[in-house]
Amino acid sequence: MTDIPALRLQDIVKTFPGVRALDGVSFQVMPGEVHALLGENGAGKSTLMKVLGGIHQPDEGKIFIAEQPAIMKSPLDAKSKGVVFIHQELSLADELSAAENIYLGELPRKSFGRVDWKTLYEKSDAILARLKCSFDSRKLVGDLSIANKQMVEIARALTVDAKAVIFDEPTASLTDAEKVVLFDVINDLRSDGVGVVYISHRMDEIFTISDKISVLRDGSYRGSLVTADTDEDEVTKLMIGRSLDSENPIVPAKKGPIALEVQGLSCGDLFQNVSFKVHEGEVVGFYGLVGAGRTEIAETLFGLRAPSAGKILLEGKEVKIASPIEAIGHGISLVPEDRKGQGLVLGMNCKDNMTLPQISDLTAGPFVSDGAEVAIFDQYRDRLQIKTPGWRQKVGNLSGGNQQKIVIGKWLSMAPKVLIVDEPTRGIDVGSKAEIHNLIRDLASQGYAVIVISSEMPEVLRVSDRVVAMFHGEIIREFTSDEVNEDNLVQAISGIRTTKVA
Amino acid sequence: MKPYLKQSAIWGFVVLELIFFSVAGEFLSLSDKAFMDLDNMLLLFKQSAPIGIIALGMTVVMINGNIDLSVGAIFALCAIIMLDSMKWPIFAGLGDWVILVGWLLALLSGMVLGLINGLIVWKTGVDAFIVTLGSMLGYRGLVFMYNGENPTSNLNWTMVDIAEADILGIETPTIVFVICTILVWLLMTRTVHGRNAYAIGDNREAAVNAGIRVGPHMVWNFVLIGFLAALSAVVFYSASGSVNPNDGTLYELWVITAVVLGGTKLTGGSGSVIATFGGVIAIQLLRKGLGHIGADTAMVNLVIGLILIAVLFLDRQLNRKGKEELRT
Numbered sequence: 072m073t074d075i076p077a078l079r080l081q082d083i084v085k086t087f088p089g090v091r092a093l094d095g096v097s098f099q100v101m102p103g104e105v106h107a108l109l110g111e112n113g114a115g116k117s118t119l120m121k122v123l124g125g126i127h128q129p130d131e132g133k134i135f136i137a138e139q140p141a142i143m144k145s146p147l148d149a150k151s152k153g154v155v156f157i158h159q160e161l162s163l164a165d166e167l168s169a170a171e172n173i174y175l176g177e178l179p180r181k182s183f184g185r186v187d188w189k190t191l192y193e194k195s196d197a198i199l200a201r202l203k204c205s206f207d208s209r210k211l212v213g214d215l216s217i218a219n220k221q222m223v224e225i226a227r228a229l230t231v232d233a234k235a236v237i238f239d240e241p242t243a244s245l246t247d248a249e250k251v252v253l254f255d256v257i258n259d260l261r262s263d264g265v266g267v268v269y270i271s272h273r274m275d276e277i278f279t280i281s282d283k284i285s286v287l288r289d290g291s292y293r294g295s296l297v298t299a300d301t302d303e304d305e306v307t308k309l310m311i312g313r314s315l316d317s318e319n320p321i322v323p324a325k326k327g328p329i330a331l332e333v334q335g336l337s338c339g340d341l342f343q344n345v346s347f348k349v350h351e352g353e354v355v356g357f358y359g360l361v362g363a364g365r366t367e368i369a370e371t372l373f374g375l376r377a378p379s380a381g382k383i384l385l386e387g388k389e390v391k392i393a394s395p396i397e398a399i400g401h402g403i404s405l406v407p408e409d410r411k412g413q414g415l416v417l418g419m420n421c422k423d424n425m426t427l428p429q430i431s432d433l434t435a436g437p438f439v440s441d442g443a444e445v446a447i448f449d450q451y452r453d454r455l456q457i458k459t460p461g462w463r464q465k466v467g468n469l470s471g472g473n474q475q476k477i478v479i480g481k482w483l484s485m486a487p488k489v490l491i492v493d494e495p496t497r498g499i500d501v502g503s504k505a506e507i508h509n510l511i512r513d514l515a516s517q518g519y520a521v522i523v524i525s526s527e528m529p530e531v532l533r534v535s536d537r538v539v540a541m542f543h544g545e546i547i548r549e550f551t552s553d554e555v556n557e558d559n560l561v562q563a564i565s566g567i568r569t570t571k572v573a
Numbered sequence: 574m575k576p577y578l579k580q581s582a583i584w585g586f587v588v589l590e591l592i593f594f595s596v597a598g599e600f601l602s603l604s605d606k607a608f609m610d611l612d613n614m615l616l617l618f619k620q621s622a623p624i625g626i627i628a629l630g631m632t633v634v635m636i637n638g639n640i641d642l643s644v645g646a647i648f649a650l651c652a653i654i655m656l657d658s659m660k661w662p663i664f665a666g667l668g669d670w671v672i673l674v675g676w677l678l679a680l681l682s683g684m685v686l687g688l689i690n691g692l693i694v695w696k697t698g699v700d701a702f703i704v705t706l707g708s709m710l711g712y713r714g715l716v717f718m719y720n721g722e723n724p725t726s727n728l729n730w731t732m733v734d735i736a737e738a739d740i741l742g743i744e745t746p747t748i749v750f751v752i753c754t755i756l757v758w759l760l761m762t763r764t765v766h767g768r769n770a771y772a773i774g775d776n777r778e779a780a781v782n783a784g785i786r787v788g789p790h791m792v793w794n795f796v797l798i799g800f801l802a803a804l805s806a807v808v809f810y811s812a813s814g815s816v817n818p819n820d821g822t823l824y825e826l827w828v829i830t831a832v833v834l835g836g837t838k839l840t841g842g843s844g845s846v847i848a849t850f851g852g853v854i855a856i857q858l859l860r861k862g863l864g865h866i867g868a869d870t871a872m873v874n875l876v877i878g879l880i881l882i883a884v885l886f887l888d889r890q891l892n893r894k895g896k897e898e899l900r901t
């Protein structure tokens with residue numbers, strides 16, 4: 072029995088205007104197998120899964136479910152054939168409850184088409200309990216944090232008896248604790264004989280959870296590896312065609328005068344009495360669990376939140392920042408955490424998105440100068456290796472990682488004095504990740520002051536001159552790059568205050 | 574908690590109006606009757622029924638993420654069909670049963686007109702605003718083709734009796750309005766169709782991804798609003814017995830005003846049928862109240878316009894407080 076694949080895709084071709092997203096890809100998943108799908112940003116992973124999930128129709132190729140030919144006419148159709156799809160971008164209705172979102176499209180019914188609320192809430196609460204989520208399923212999704220929204224998405228995998236479950240970058244906004252829960256769920260699915268497709272850019276996860284790894288590159292299939300018999304280097308080679316450039320070791324840049332100083336800053340119960348300094352030419356990493364108040368500090372510095380106490384000083388002078396416009400005027404830029412909600416106008420093209428904050432400076436007479444905009448776009452497209460058929464492409468049509476690169480390019484091109492980046496490499500492939508890290512270091516050596524907020528420890532350790540550890544809205548400890556290591560960082564972000572070791 | 578707060582905003586406004594007009598009426602009104610007089614209030618409900626019944630449907634369509642501008646034209650066209658069909662020779666032998674035939678034909682026509690709107694929106698993917706702007710003109714054209722500039726009349730006393738019947742002083746239009754409100758409210762809060770309509774309006778892509786069949790849901794909601802526009806015509810013209818080809822013009826705007834006043838979002842995904850009921854009452858109170866203290870129609874329109882903006886601004890402030898506040 073077990074040699075029949077749970078699902079099989081054969082010679083799938085899918086083109087979009089100007090893009091051959093899939094060029095004859097074949098791929099199969101056995102029951103009880105966790106199959107990781109890897110590839111650079113824009114390699115076609117999500118597209119392949121959308122073909123399987125009935126969202127896109129393939130131009131050519133066949134789909135088999137348990138070796139039965141299947142045509143996925145719509146997401147509904149795919150679901151009824153046992154394929155559950157957890158999307159890369161959150162696919163939720165904010166005004167509905169968590170329970171209604173979990174069972175979206177298949178609300179339990181009573182007579183006369185009435186919703187069976189009791190069953191709905193009971194089942195949803197049970198699923199959330201299994202996912203160790205502490206919120207009530209009656210809560211509106213719009214009021215949940217990003218991580219909890221992601222858990223609601225994941226909960227959908229458990230509503231039906233699936234034959235195959237696809238997870239497209241499910242951990243992008245999860246904390247380590249939630250990841251553990253997710254991996255438990257995936258292990259359960261595996262032992263129930265479900266075929267699991269797992270897409271992620273995080274090698275550690277891939278090696279923890281998967282049985283097999285398949286690699287896509289530029290829309291074509293590059294090969295499969297058994298996880299147990301391979302290593303990161305081999306996978307990377309298959310993915311980007313070369314080994315990862317060893318990242319340049321950090322050369323601490325020349326520390327200039329203090330660019331930004333924060334004294335006793337508080338904002339309600341989000342964070343309290345926060346003080347720190349960032350020098351020109353320095354990268355300060357903020358590390359902590361999701362909800363530790365790091366994003367909120369960034370939003371306060373960018374004028375999105377009003378502080379309840381404390382001072383912000385730029386180059387030694389106290390400033391009041393009441394809006395993003397003022398922040399930009401002071402030379403502060405923020406690359407936000409939630410690219411879809413805060414960073415991008417999805418219906419606008421790549422170039423316009425990238426130049427949005429500085430468009431009033433790019434004019435020739437009364438009109439916006441296309442040439443100047445395109446020049447900026449081209450520069451950052453090369454630098455960040457943004458994969459798009461051209462600047463005319465709508466940002467909504469780019470792959471997730473490439474959308475993130477547009478946001479980063481947008482704020483880099485502003486040449487800010489203080490650059491704050493919140494989770495800069497979320498959803499970015501390993502190759503480009505190194506590139507972005509180098510870019511951040513470059514900026515520092517050019518004299519910019521940079522704040523990097525990240526939940527990925529290797530990233531923080533790699534780019535920062537100093538690391539600030541936060542817990543529950545407070546700064547627990549500051550480390551220099553010499554004294555910081557994984558152990559003391561983990562302790563600090565769990566709220567354990569250690570005295571400085573000499 | 575939040576949904577109740579949202580709804581109570583409009584009811585707070587209604588109470589405010591009542592107090593204001595009662596007090597102001599004491600000083601300014603020419604008549605010596607109190608504003609909050611029972612007869613006056615019953616009349617108010619009855620008068621708000623035609624707009625109100627349609628507003629219920631508009632709430633559903635707007636929650637679903639669409640809009641229907643053709644309701645005024647559907648209203649007039651169905652009125653004509655109802656009054657005229659009762660005179661058709663084939664129904665001559667039916668006696669008073671012809672009333673029932675006229676009603677059913679009108680309701681059926683409303684549903685068909687709504688169905689046409691819905692199918693076009695679904696199958697062409699053109700925005701509902703554009704589609705129903707077109708059908709508003711088209712359906713109104715049909716109204717004029719029917720009888721030119723002339724009114725269509727048919728006074729049937731049995732029908733008038735039914736239309737003006739009352740239970741404990743509450744007349745037919747009010748009863749129909751209230752029953753429809755309850756039914757549509759149940760539809761939107763309790764049924765799978767209703768909840769899916771919310772999901773589609775809120776995040777259409779998510780709804781599609783979740784396997785909700787977006788098109789059919791939208792079509793049903795257009796059929797529903799078509800039916801309700803026809804029902805509104807049935808209730809109103811059964812009593813008056815005569816329809817002018819220009820009747821119902823601008824109804825779509827009054828209806829949308831009432832719905833929006835009740836807090837339903839133009840962008841879809843959120844709104845409440847009960848709050849729309851409140852919005853309808855609030856507008857009618859305003860009209861009557863301003864009349865009571867001697868304002869003319871031009872004045873009434875100006876005030877309603879200003880209040881609409883003020884109430885929506887307040888609503889925005891109220892609702893933002895609840896959420897974690899981010900400056901924009």
Ligand SMILES: Nc1ncnc2c1ncn2[C@@H]1O[C@H](COP(=O)(O)OP(=O)(O)OP(=O)(O)O)[C@@H](O)[C@H]1O
Binds near residue numbers: 116118468
């Ligand atoms: N709807 C669309 N219209 C046009 N082009 C598209 C569309 N969807 C995807 N593409 C293009 O197809 C290619 C593959 O995209 P896909 O989203 O599958 O990449 P991915 O491997 O999932 O990348 P990531 O790791 O960044 O999520 C990209 O070049 C993308 O721009």
Ligand SMILES: [Mg+2]
Binds near residue numbers: 116470471
């Ligand atoms: Mg993707």
